[in-house]
Amino acid sequence: MNILVCIKQVPDMESRFKVAAGSTWFEESDLAWRINEYDEFAVEQAVQLKEQNAGADLTVLSIGPARVKEALKKALAMGCERAVQVVDAAAHEKDPFQIASAIAAFAKDKNFDVIFTGMQSQDRGSAQVGVLVAELLGIPALTTAVEFAFADGSISVRRELEGGLKAVVKAPTPALVSCQLGLNTPRYPTLPNIMKAKKKELLEVPVADLLQEQPRTQVLSLAYPEKKGSAQILEGDVADLVEKVIGILKEKTAVL
Amino acid sequence: MKALLVGEYREGKLLESSYELVGFAKKLGIEFEFFLVGSKDQVPQVDGKLYLADAATAKEYNPALHKQLIVAAAEKAGAETVVFLHSSYGWDLAPRVALALNAAQFSEVVEANAEGYLLPACNAKLRRRVKATTGKTVVTLQVGAFMPAMGGAPQVEELSVTGSGDCEFIGYEQAEAGEVDLGKAEVIVSAGRGVGKPENVAMIQALAKALGGEYGASRPVVDAGWVPHDRQVGTTGQVVSPKLYVACGISGAIQHLAGMKKSEFILAINTDKDAPIGEVADVLVVADIKQFAPALTARLQG
Ligand SMILES: Cc1cc2nc3c(=O)[nH]c(=O)nc-3n(C[C@H](O)[C@H](O)[C@H](O)COP(=O)(O)OP(=O)(O)OC[C@H]3O[C@@H](n4cnc5c(N)ncnc54)[C@H](O)[C@@H]3O)c2cc1C
Ligand SMILES: Nc1ncnc2c1ncn2[C@@H]1O[C@H](COP(=O)(O)O)[C@@H](O)[C@H]1O
Numbered sequence: 422m423n424i425l426v427c428i429k430q431v432p433d434m435e436s437r438f439k440v441a442a443g444s445t446w447f448e449e450s451d452l453a454w455r456i457n458e459y460d461e462f463a464v465e466q467a468v469q470l471k472e473q474n475a476g477a478d479l480t481v482l483s484i485g486p487a488r489v490k491e492a493l494k495k496a497l498a499m500g501c502e503r504a505v506q507v508v509d510a511a512a513h514e515k516d517p518f519q520i521a522s523a524i525a526a527f528a529k530d531k532n533f534d535v536i537f538t539g540m541q542s543q544d545r546g547s548a549q550v551g552v553l554v555a556e557l558l559g560i561p562a563l564t565t566a567v568e569f570a571f572a573d574g575s576i577s578v579r580r581e582l583e584g585g586l587k588a589v590v591k592a593p594t595p596a597l598v599s600c601q602l603g604l605n606t607p608r609y610p611t612l613p614n615i616m617k618a619k620k621k622e623l624l625e626v627p628v629a630d631l632l633q634e635q636p637r638t639q640v641l642s643l644a645y646p647e648k649k650g651s652a653q654i655l656e657g658d659v660a661d662l663v664e665k666v667i668g669i670l671k672e673k674t675a676v677l
Numbered sequence: 678m679k680a681l682l683v684g685e686y687r688e689g690k691l692l693e694s695s696y697e698l699v700g701f702a703k704k705l706g707i708e709f710e711f712f713l714v715g716s717k718d719q720v721p722q723v724d725g726k727l728y729l730a731d732a733a734t735a736k737e738y739n740p741a742l743h744k745q746l747i748v749a750a751a752e753k754a755g756a757e758t759v760v761f762l763h764s765s766y767g768w769d770l771a772p773r774v775a776l777a778l779n780a781a782q783f784s785e786v787v788e789a790n791a792e793g794y795l796l797p798a799c800n801a802k803l804r805r806r807v808k809a810t811t812g813k814t815v816v817t818l819q820v821g822a823f824m825p826a827m828g829g830a831p832q833v834e835e836l837s838v839t840g841s842g843d844c845e846f847i848g849y850e851q852a853e854a855g856e857v858d859l860g861k862a863e864v865i866v867s868a869g870r871g872v873g874k875p876e877n878v879a880m881i882q883a884l885a886k887a888l889g890g891e892y893g894a895s896r897p898v899v900d901a902g903w904v905p906h907d908r909q910v911g912t913t914g915q916v917v918s919p920k921l922y923v924a925c926g927i928s929g930a931i932q933h934l935a936g937m938k939k940s941e942f943i944l945a946i947n948t949d950k951d952a953p954i955g956e957v958a959d960v961l962v963v964a965d966i967k968q969f970a971p972a973l974t975a976r977l978q979g
Contacts, residue, residue, distance in 0.1 A: 434799060546784060546800075561843040584912070586852065603900030638782075656963045673959070676890075
């Protein structure tokens with residue numbers, strides 16, 4: 422069995438983002454980077470599938486600049502066999518269609534049985550790349566998986582719908598699965614596995630080798646939203662904050 | 678510009694959120710026709726043309742067949758834009774339709790004008806304004822971003838499809854009923870990832886008790902198994918509107934906000950002054966929840 426998992430590196434969402442005037446992307450200096458939360462579930466599921474199938478092979482792929490090597494190394498330490506960095510210093514300017522085209526071009530002749538992606542990236546939240554990769558490769562895409570099983574060449578997932586409802590769906594491999602939060606419990610890389618990961622293969626492929634497509638979208642601007650909310654912000658010493666909050670609750674709500 | 682609006686139908690019912698699509702088209706003043714895989718017995722109240730495929734044959738979930746139908750309807754309608762909701766149905770289908778139409782796609786649109794679309798980025802901390810460089814566009818709308826609108830009786834054109842698609846829909850599974858109905862609680866105190874570790878859920882429970890309410894949680898806290906699913910607030914959990922909602926260490930992702938923003942009074946405690954929860958909160962206390970919650974509980978009890 423041949424498995425691929427695609428991961429994106431994203432900034433920590435608790436960061437204070439700085440956007441230069443006229444810029445269409447935030448400043449990258451001073452940000453902490455991590456694996457897209459959804460993709461951690463994808464990596465864990467891919468590693469579990471590899472472990473359940475003796476002889477299975479597992480590649481992790483990320484498109485981006487040099488910093489994405491850190492994300493790839495973490496995925497290797499979690500149990501992926503080899504990593505591929507599709508080197509692209511301007512990955513943030515590519516639209517989901519282009520990212521998906523590059524991934525599909527890489528995967529095209531490699532006979533992956535199962536491809537895992539996250540359901541969406543936290544910075545862009547487009548929820549497009551996974552489905553597009555599957556469509557470009559002409560294989561089924563099962564999206565928003567909160568439960569995954571593989572047996573007899575066929576994948577079964579529980580798709581999460583709204584309000585606690587799930588749909589059970591099935592498809593034969595080769596297929597793509599997009600992973601939703603809570604699919605599993607992503608493991609922490611252990612120290613021995615981090616050491617072992619250092620010896621694993623980390624391949625570099627220039628994006629130009631894979632991508633010919635032009636973008637279909639253009640970003641005009643990026644900015645902080647106008648504050649519509651009128652939240653009263655309280656700061657200071659905890660004891661004072663408690664008194665203020667008690668006062669507000671007494672005045673504005675009927676619960677005290 | 679002409680749009681094809683793709684409605685949603687589940688467990689034999691038209692989903693009310695489908696009317697937000699009409700609200701979007703009306704707000705922008707664009708011409709539209711409507712598409713639904715549903716039933717003749719439950720025709721949506723929309724003006725103009727309705728392309729209707731039967732869920733008995735096309736199934737409620739069968740992306741390959743639905744894609745074929747939508748592409749056919751878009752062609753018949755002469756639509757440049759195909760509009761979905763950003764929902765489990767919409768985000769699954771939209772990229773398939775976009776690729777088939779060689780269209781640009783925008784996800785989770787919150788606003789639109791002649792210049793382009795406005796989309797959230799980085800957990801709604803930022804907003805991007807974007808436009809297509811292609812003739813055709815597929816968009817998904819953030820649920821709740823546009824006011825629903827209805828019309829009269831549509832003129833129905835039936836569409837049919839053959840084939841079986843590439844994946845099989847086995848059936849639905851309902852969430853198990855839990856121990857609590859958060860919908861009835863007057864006060865809800867919810868734990869978010871900011872509480873840090875499972876042991877700290879106890880201080881959220883204690884605060885809920887001191888305020889005479891129930892405790893709830895955001896999704897990561899439920900996914901991690903710290904709190905049972907029936908206490909999850911949000912699109913994939915409960916939708917609540919208590920007299921007082923206290924969000925403890927919750928950033929305010931749209932899927933969480935959708936479950937609690939109608940609460941009468943919202944108090945948020947967060948170390949990040951810029952957390953998007955500030956958009957809906959009445960009061961945002963900038964503090965470490967591990968210090969603030971026990972202090973407030975002690976004061977309420979004392
Ligand atoms: C299809 C879909 C459906 C979803 N459904 C739901 C749903 O139903 N409900 C839901 O909640 N989410 C849902 N989510 C997930 C949602 O997008 C967010 O990931 C989630 O709500 C984040 O939870 P959080 O705010 O607890 O965690 P985070 O976003 O990680 O935020 C933690 C917050 O705690 C603050 N913090 C950190 N330390 C402290 C401290 N010591 N004291 C005080 N504050 C602190 C941080 O500043 C931050 O704001 C869904 C996502 C998708 C894609
Ligand atoms: N630059 C990238 N490199 C590798 N995988 C990516 C990249 N961008 C997106 N993906 C994958 O596609 C999924 C959906 O991303 P998006 O469509 O941007 O929301 C992510 O969860 C990743 O699995």
